[in-house]
Every structure is written in structure tokens, then in C-alpha cells.
Amino acid sequence: MIKLPEWQTKLHKYLTENRDRDFVWGTWDCCIFSDGAIHAISGKHVIPSELRWGSESDAFESITEYGRTFANAIKKAAREAGLEPIDVSQITAGDLAVYMNNNEELCGICDGYALISPADDGYAFNKCDTARIAWRVPDG
Secondary structure: OOOOHHHHHHHHHHHHHOOOOOEEOOOHHHHHHHHHHHHHOOOOOOOOOOOOOOHHHHHHHHHHHHHHOHHHHHHHHHHHHOOEEHHHHHHOOOOOOEEEOOEEEEEEEEOOOOOEEOOOEEEEEEEEHHEEEEOOOOOO
């Protein structure tokens, strides 16, 4: 997996086109959103094709079966997809992160200023310093 030419423009287009979508488990949640952003950047997916869910309970079951915990599942998928782990202090545009929000682990994409993930009415924005672990699509 490597960054596509003009990946910044592709990421911006993805973020812009999807900013008004409503949160739906398995269709538009933090994992689906982040996978789509990485796909915009690299042309490849992070979520293995066999992982699917349609509800919150299905999502937790898939996470448990795949990686035991949310962070471990994201870490495993990122490693298998070829993303490079980075120090959280180095997060920048296009990076994938697991972060804390209201005592809950979520994943999101950095837009260069904040960590973005879907919410009930568009995007939620969190400070980059809430990231616990992070990865980057390697440069080509």
C-alpha cells in the first residue's frame, strides 16, 4: 500500500462528499469511514473483506473475533494492510488513529488539524492529542 498521486486532493474530496452522512453501524461508522479515507488515499482497503456488521452488537462481535479489542483489531488490520505505525506526536493529514472520546475508543482520520470520525449529524472533530496509536500510508 502506498499513497496515490494527488492523494491530498482525493482525501479532501472524500471528506467533502461524505460530510453530511448520518452515522449507521456497518454502513457509516468510524471504521467504515476510516477505511474509505484510506481507500481514497491509497486505492486499497484496510478492513478485511470478511469483516461485516450491521449493528453495534455485530460490530463488537466482529471486533472481538478479529482482534479481541478495538485497538488490537485496528492495529492488526493496519499492519496486514501495510500501513506504517507512527508516533502519535507526528500525526498529520491522512493518518489513521485510534483515539479516546468520552472514555470510548474510536478510529478516525486526521485532516491536518483534527481527528475526524462520523457522528449522528455529520463529522465529529477531536484534538489530535487524543490519539493513542496511529498509522500512515507509506509514500510511493
